[in-house]
Amino acid sequence: MPALTAISELIKRSAADAGFDAAGIAPVRDFPELDYFPGWIEKHYAGDMHYLESRTESGELKRSSLSHVAPWARSVIVCAINYNTDQPNSVGPGARSPEPKAHGWISRYAWSKEDYHDSVLRRLRQVEAELKRDSDCRTWCYVDTGPLVERVYAKYAGVGWVGKNTCIMNQKLGSWLFLGVILTSHELEPDLPAPDRCGTCTACLDACPTNAFIGPYQLDATRCISYLTIEKRGDIPEDLRAGMGRHIFGCDICQDVCPWNRRAPTTALPEFQPRDGLVNPALEWLAEMRVEEFRERFRGSPIKRTKFSGLRRNTAIAMGNSGERRFIPILEKLATDEDETVASHARWALQKLRDLLTC
């Protein structure tokens, strides 16, 4: 077996030993899928996610080419781990029935007991150590934070194709995957890119409640509920609030409706099992939460990212969309909250609720 192939095989084995469900190797190239990126940034589809706009000293967008930030990198190892647990979906046949109107929705990836950045990085370090055992190659490891569009490298590493919903889809695992990447100066034997298996399906595009897709494979993040509930600070545009439904943190709709997720396997890993109360969380609980409880309950959780103010703002919108009369007194209280963002969204929610109840 040629040495190059042997190293590639060793990496795949060590990724499996570290607990990853899939792993592959992509060459470092300016893939055609990256051509969209400068135009996408220019059209402000990234909204307030300014980290995506970071540039080199010479003004080039870092994420548009690895040659801008890591000219020494020759290969990218992409590892994926399944975080799907045996819990209901947010919509469709796998959802709780009847729809729990008094309950919100937190994205599946954010339920876990341990912050996935930590658990994925720990495993990546294991693979990195194996790679460096007999080689002095240079490496950088990332979970979400790297200067590269991870899903494009995941495609060229054969881990999965980029679905029309812009998520990485694996034929056997579906799309409930955390990705971790290792950039290395080692020239490794690349895998074949994963073929696109979306076919004529448009289920994800049709299901999006805020029309966030510009078209297949292209997202206007500023309309996406994940962006609105997590990244957006302050006011959420009024025309998008009704479409947010009961979403408190993130959105899984375009993955829940994907046929490739119908038989997605589940994981028994303890760190990915949900914390108490986060699957279909009670809106009342979230609206009445104190800042001390927020800090305590979401310590080490991605949910911290939306901040206390964001969580309460999102809860107010979900209450407004619920059609539940019993939320009126809670919203009346929130409408006078000292946090003006929370208060103004609660006033919107009160009006929305009254409109729903009088129709």
Ligand code: SF4
């Ligand atoms: S995550 Fe939700 S809002 Fe965002 S594109 Fe998918 S369905 Fe639309």
Ligand code: SF4
């Ligand atoms: S729902 Fe259909 S179009 Fe969307 S990612 Fe899944 S297979 Fe592709």
